[in-house]
Amino acid sequence: MTVFSRGSANGTRLLDDFTLPSEPGREREAMERVARAVGALGLTKATLDRLKTAVGEATMNAMEHGNQYRADLPVSIQVEASDAELVVRVTDHGGGRPIPEAETPDLEAKLAGLQRARGWGLFLIKNMVDDMRVTSDERHHTVELVLRLKGGD
Amino acid sequence: MQTTRFEAPVRFRDGIAIMDLRGDIDAGAEDGLDTAYGSVESRGARALLLNFGSVGYINSTGIALVVGLLARARRDHRPVQAFGLSDHYREIFQITRLSDFMAIFPDENAAVSASA
Numbered sequence: 064m065t066v067f068s069r070g071s072a073n074g075t076r077l078l079d080d081f082t083l084p085s086e087p088g089r090e091r092e093a094m095e096r097v098a099r100a101v102g103a104l105g106l107t108k109a110t111l112d113r114l115k116t117a118v119g120e121a122t123m124n125a126m127e128h129g130n131q132y133r134a135d136l137p138v139s140i141q142v143e144a145s146d147a148e149l150v151v152r153v154t155d156h157g158g159g160r161p162i163p164e165a166e167t168p169d170l171e172a173k174l175a176g177l178q179r180a181r182g183w184g185l186f187l188i189k190n191m192v193d194d195m196r197v198t199s200d201e202r203h204h205t206v207e208l209v210l211r212l213k214g215g216d
Numbered sequence: 217m218q219t220t221r222f223e224a225p226v227r228f229r230d231g232i233a234i235m236d237l238r239g240d241i242d243a244g245a246e247d248g249l250d251t252a253y254g255s256v257e258s259r260g261a262r263a264l265l266l267n268f269g270s271v272g273y274i275n276s277t278g279i280a281l282v283v284g285l286l287a288r289a290r291r292d293h294r295p296v297q298a299f300g301l302s303d304h305y306r307e308i309f310q311i312t313r314l315s316d317f318m319a320i321f322p323d324e325n326a327a328v329s330a331s332a
Contacts, residue, residue, distance in 0.1 A: 112304035170313045180283045183276035190311045
């Protein structure tokens with residue numbers, strides 16, 4: 064389903080709402096589609112690049128860890144904006160089980176072979192957006208990527 | 217969104233290996249990077265320069281592959297430097313601290329001069 068700029072009573076506008084099958088590489092579609100959806104918000108190139116990286120990594124995590132790359136399990140992505148913030152919500156089917164604590168990447172340890180080379184995704188997401196909120200229920204796991212917008216002062 | 221196939225041809229300049237990275241650095245780049253570093257090893261280059269000028273996308277898996285490449289080069293006592301990074305990926309190399317272990321230059325001549 065695609066809904067563009069549908070308003071709500073609290074001033075939040077739904078800019079896009081779509082799903083993608085959990086297949087390696089499909090996160091690139093999420094990045095480009097979210098970038099198109101937020102095109103009218105006037106984000107700087109640097110902010111847009113950071114948002115795209117966060118969306119790509121969150122979508123990859125959802126496909127890999129939440130949906131185990133099962134193509135029949137889609138990842139849902141919603142893009143909403145108010146005057147105060149932009150929220151991109153990435154939802155997978157990985158609910159109902161504990162979320163393992165992510166190891167903080169330590170490059171020196173990785174270079175010394177004391178920590179695996181991978182494990183950068185969550186770290187990148189947290190550094191690319193203003194806030195990251197995680198919610199879970201019995202069926203779904205959702206990551207919200209939040210950018211504060213200037214109009215929300 | 218179409219992905220771009222990864223390639224990493226290696227050329228040599230004054231005993232320095234220059235790896236011209238092209239395409240997307242994601243999971244699909246692993247074999248290409250491994251083969252490219254093999255040719256750097258076989259020629260016994262004294263330093264390695266990574267040219268990111270034709271790289272449009274690096275994801276977290278790609279960062280891990282760069283970390284692995286850097287680890288191999290450090291084990292071989294081979295300094296690694298980089299050039300051609302976009303502003304965005306330069307920021308990511310700073311956040312991940314890759315730039316603490318891999319000096320970043322604006323262009324090839326500056327990187328080669330620093331390796332001389």
